[in-house]
Amino acid sequence: MGRPAKVGLSYYLLDCDFLRDRKLRHLKRKCGAGSQLVFIAVLAGIYSEKGYYAVLDDDFLDEVAENTGFDFDQINLVISEAVLVGLFDKAMFENDRVLTSVAVQKQYYETMNRLRKGKFSLDGEYVLITAKPEYPAEEHEYHAEEHEYHASEVHEKEKENRDRENNFPQKKKKGVKLTPTELVLLASERGYFSPPVMDAITLWCEYKSEQKFLYTPTGAKTLLTEIHNRVVEFGDKGVCDAIQHAIASGWTGIHYDALERRKYQNAEKDRRYPSRL
Numbered sequence: 001m002g003r004p005a006k007v008g009l010s011y012y013l014l015d016c017d018f019l020r021d022r023k024l025r026h027l028k029r030k031c032g033a034g035s036q037l038v039f040i041a042v043l044a045g046i047y048s049e050k051g052y053y054a055v056l057d058d059d060f061l062d063e064v065a066e067n068t069g070f071d072f073d074q075i076n077l078v079i080s081e082a083v084l085v086g087l088f089d090k091a092m093f094e095n096d097r098v099l100t101s102v103a104v105q106k107q108y109y110e111t112m113n114r115l116r117k118g119k120f121s122l123d124g125e126y127v128l129i130t131a132k133p134e135y136p137a138e139e140h141e142y143h144a145e146e147h148e149y150h151a152s153e154v155h156e157k158e159k160e161n162r163d164r165e166n167n168f169p170q171k172k173k174k175g176v177k178l179t180p181t182e183l184v185l186l187a188s189e190r191g192y193f194s195p196p197v198m199d200a201i202t203l204w205c206e207y208k209s210e211q212k213f214l215y216t217p218t219g220a221k222t223l224l225t226e227i228h229n230r231v232v233e234f235g236d237k238g239v240c241d242a243i244q245h246a247i248a249s250g251w252t253g254i255h256y257d258a259l260e261r262r263k264y265q266n267a268e269k270d271r272r273y274p275s276r277l
Helices: 022-031 034-048 058-068 072-084 090-096 102-115 151-167 180-190 195-210 217-249 257-272
Strands: 141-144 147-150
Touching: 022 034, 022 072, 034 058, 034 072, 034 102, 034 180, 058 072, 072 090, 180 195, 180 217, 195 217, 217 257
Parallel strands: none
Antiparallel strands: 141 147
């Protein structure tokens, strides 16, 4: 007897501009920076189990809570707001407490259809898309709302990696690099950055992404530690101003020289003219 076919996915794709999506920005404004982590955890729960939908019950909430550290009330708030802005289908949620969307289902269909070499059809409960979408044979890219998922690009990269490993078995693999989304989530998980600083970090990640630069895990931790130390030294406003100035100047790094000079000048002024109070 053959092993039953896997329903859920082992991974799913996020567009590099994921954090710029206006709906996710609205979600962050309403529910805080941690709402993006909750949304990603919800997507992971959907794709890993049923593949294209999930029923919002206590078991599902418990899994998201364990993965994010948020309580049920916070998670429900984020999900409700996500439904309101259209990240999940409103009718499915209100009628059956089901979390799904056209974007989620197209992502799932495209991935499964590639894995099963074009022989996959999506049918069953809560389906919102045509069972067999008529995509051109030569085109594996589709556009779902404001997200673009490029399954073909992943397939090509996997093939290139396999070919490179076969041709150069002695070559060591380069270290993993974090996407802007992963770096922002790492900053959010630390829990000690204020909302203005989190916004500045998000902006810096987007800026570096436009420069085609990604941080390694060690580099990302060093960056966040440096920002935290500078916040302690110069305050939230000083660090936010420094990040925005670096972006506006087109710099590759964040410089705090102006803040250090100002701190020195203030200390020198206090030394020369001590308060008489």
